[in-house]
Amino acid sequence: MEGNKDRQLYIGIDLNAARAVISFYRSDMAEPKEAASVADSSRQEFPLAVLRMNNGKYYYGEEAVHFRPETEGEAVFRDNLFAIALLDPESPEKEDLFRLIRRLLYFRKHYEKDREIPYDLTITVPEISADVILLMEDLRKNLEIEREHFRITDYRESFFDYISMQDRSIWKQDTCLFVLSSDYLTSMRAHRSISGSDRIMEVVSDRVPFAPEIYEDDAALDQFVAEQIKGALAGNPVSGVYLIGERFEGDWRHAVMDAIGTNKRIFIGNHIFSRGACYGACRMRTVARPQVRYECEYRIRSKRFLRVLDHQKTIYIPLVTPHANWFESFVSYRLLYNGTQHFEIWEDDGNNTREPFAVLDLSDFPKRPEKGMYLDVTSYPLSEKKLCIEIADGGFGAFYESSMKTWRFEIDL
Numbered sequence: 001m002e003g004n005k006d007r008q009l010y011i012g013i014d015l016n017a018a019r020a021v022i023s024f025y026r027s028d029m030a031e032p033k034e035a036a037s038v039a040d041s042s043r044q045e046f047p048l049a050v051l052r053m054n055n056g057k058y059y060y061g062e063e064a065v066h067f068r069p070e071t072e073g074e075a076v077f078r079d080n081l082f083a084i085a086l087l088d089p090e091s092p093e094k095e096d097l098f099r100l101i102r103r104l105l106y107f108r109k110h111y112e113k114d115r116e117i118p119y120d121l122t123i124t125v126p127e128i129s130a131d132v133i134l135l136m137e138d139l140r141k142n143l144e145i146e147r148e149h150f151r152i153t154d155y156r157e158s159f160f161d162y163i164s165m166q167d168r169s170i171w172k173q174d175t176c177l178f179v180l181s182s183d184y185l186t187s188m189r190a191h192r193s194i195s196g197s198d199r200i201m202e203v204v205s206d207r208v209p210f211a212p213e214i215y216e217d218d219a220a221l222d223q224f225v226a227e228q229i230k231g232a233l234a235g236n237p238v239s240g241v242y243l244i245g246e247r248f249e250g251d252w253r254h255a256v257m258d259a260i261g262t263n264k265r266i267f268i269g270n271h272i273f274s275r276g277a278c279y280g281a282c283r284m285r286t287v288a289r290p291q292v293r294y295e296c297e298y299r300i301r302s303k304r305f306l307r308v309l310d311h312q313k314t315i316y317i318p319l320v321t322p323h324a325n326w327f328e329s330f331v332s333y334r335l336l337y338n339g340t341q342h343f344e345i346w347e348d349d350g351n352n353t354r355e356p357f358a359v360l361d362l363s364d365f366p367k368r369p370e371k372g373m374y375l376d377v378t379s380y381p382l383s384e385k386k387l388c389i390e391i392a393d394g395g396f397g398a399f400y401e402s403s404m405k406t407w408r409f410e411i412d413l
Contacts (some may be wrong), residue, residue, distance in 0.1 A: 008285060009112045009119040012277025013101065014158070016126055017083035019045045021271060022104045024111045025278035027286060032275040035107035044271065046104060049079035050096040060100045086131050094135070098142045105143075120285070122151040122277035124158040128298060133327045147330055151281055155179075155273050156203040157325075159188050160294045162276030163240070164201070165283065168291070170240035170265055171201075176232055177272070178225070180245030184209040185225060187232040192292060199292040206232070218252035226255035233260070243268045297384065298325040302413040304357065304387060306377065307344040308335060316349040319379040319387065320413070326381040333377045334394060339370035343391070345411060358411050362391060366403045372396050387413050 007026060014021040021044060025032035034044040043062070051064035053075045059067050068077045078084070078093055085094040108119060121143070125132055133152065140150045153161070163171045171190065179186040185208050192201045208228055214220045233241075241264050248268050260266060283290060300323065305316040321329035341363075344356040366373065374394035381387050389409045395402035 008282070009108060009117070010278040010281045011105065011108060011119055011121045012158075012274040012279075012281070013104065013121070013123050014271075014274040014277070015048075015082055015123055017048075018080050019047050020082075020101070020104060021045055021274040022107065023271060023274040023278050024108060025275070025282060026111065027282055032271075032278045033111075034271050034274065035104065035110075046100075047079060048081040048097065048100060049077070050081065050093075050100065052076045052078075058099070060103055082125075085135055086129075089131075089135060089138070094138070098139055101139065102143070118146070118149055120149045120151070120281040121145055122153060122281045124153045124155060124273050124277040126155050128152065128154045128325075128327070151277070151284075152325070152327060153277060153280060154298075155186075156188060156205055156296065157294055158273040158276035158280065159242075160190060160201055160203055160276070161280030161283070162272050163190060163242075164290065164292055164294075165279040166240075171292075173237045173239040174235075175240040175242070176229075176238050177242040177244065178229060178232070180225065180243070180247050182215045183212055185228050187228065189232065189238075191236065200295045201292045202295050215247065218250070221247070222252050222255045225253075226259040229256060229259040238264055240265045240267070242266075242272060244270055244272060246270070293323060295323075296325075298327070300324055300326055300329055300381065300384065300413065303348055304379075304411070304413065305346045305349055306333075306379075306389075307346050307356070309338045309340075316346060317377075319345070319389065320381065326384045326413075330378075330380045332379070335375045335377060336371055337368060337373040337375055341365040345389075358409075360389065360391070360407070360409050362407050364405070366393060366405065368396070368400055372400055381413060382410065385413050387411050 007028065010025045012023045012025070012032065022035045023032040024035070036044050046061040047065050049061060049064040051059040051068055051071065053071065064077065078096060081093045081097040081100065084091055085097050109115060112119065123136055123139070136152045140147070159177050163175050171192065175190045177188040186205065188203050188205045190201055190203045192199060194200070210224055214224055241260050243266065300320050302320070303322070304319040306319055307314060307316055317333055319331060321331060341361065343360040343362070345358040345360065347357045373396050376392040376394045378390045378392070379387060387410070389411065390406055392406040393403045
């Protein structure tokens with residue numbers, strides 16, 4: 001990023017069931033910075049909690065937790081807002097979650113005083129699901145952020161986004177991450193490979209539960225985590241290890257350190273995912289060709305093109321965003337009607353196949369002269385295996401009003 005003049009503000013929010021971490025980054029900063037609690041500047045995790053007083057006043061995050069004991073019978077307390085909003089999108093916790101995230105975004109005034117200037121926001125969550133995608137789309141609309149300024153990633157991709165911006169010596173071999181919570185240990189392993197001219201990195205993840213009493217017992221926790229780390233590090237050489245979780249900050253990790261060994265770089269911190277979210281958005285905007293490309297089951301690997309005639313020349317318009325997560329691919333075009341109500345979908349740009357993948361028939365097509373109507377084409381995946389294509393009658397200025405007709409097709413990816 002050296003020498004880059006980009007002044008765009010990138011915001012990353014690590015969002016899990018019970019708490020959030022928010023980081024801010026510009027490419028002229030050495031590294032992302034986290035917002036801290038107003039009550040405790042050393043605390044950079046915000047509980048996803050709300051306290052609604054009977055008089056209508058609200059407290060959020062740390063304040064909600066702090067004032068709760070003093071307001072028994074005078075207020076309604078709700079926490080774990082993200083988890084509950086996922087289970088029930090109609091619950092009041094959904095709106096409370098959106099309000100809390102809006103409050104967290106106020107911290108951007110320390111990095112960009114003009115709050116009218118657009119920013120890039122990435123939300124990273126433990127796992128991606130259809131419910132997560134729907135909830136995050138509602139959040140995007142609530143925050144009035146354009147699609148191109150909003151991303152969703154899971155922890156695996158944020159881990160990749162973080163380490164890929166570090167010194168290459170850390171990820172020249174496999175890199176491992178361990179997240180310790182009160183009832184399970186999550187491990188991630190990033191492995192780099194070469195496919196043709198591309199350097200590709202994939203991240204595999206595993207979660208191992210354990211009895212709650214182990215978490216509070218230093219010796220038992222040390223032995224349990226050490227055994228899990230030994231198994232996770234087996235195989236290809238590992239050059240870097242990241243440890244995440246408040247418990248890792250103690251001095252009980254004797255067997256753990258022995259299991260990791262002395263030939264690896266070790267990092268302890270709780271902000272990797274939110275910082276990775278910032279780095280990922282920045283890299284997408286500012287790096288023409290990254291050193292290494294991330295790959296996972298959410299990525300679009302198929303190609304689909306719309307073949308159209310433009311000024312007597314056949315052109316192929318991409319309908320999906322290559323290598324994007326399927327839930328981030330959204331393309332739209334405005335085409336000038338060329339006299340046909342049949343549209344051909346091709347698997348490539350026409351050089352290697354002789355037959356179209358599919359033909360879309362626009363039934364009940366309005367009667368218009370050639371070049372007398374605009375067609376608005378929108379394409380977005382419904383999953384990693386299914387693509388939706390919508391073609392709408394865009395009219396033609398004052399000459400022809402739109403019939404308001406839209407044709408919708410679903411094809412395989």
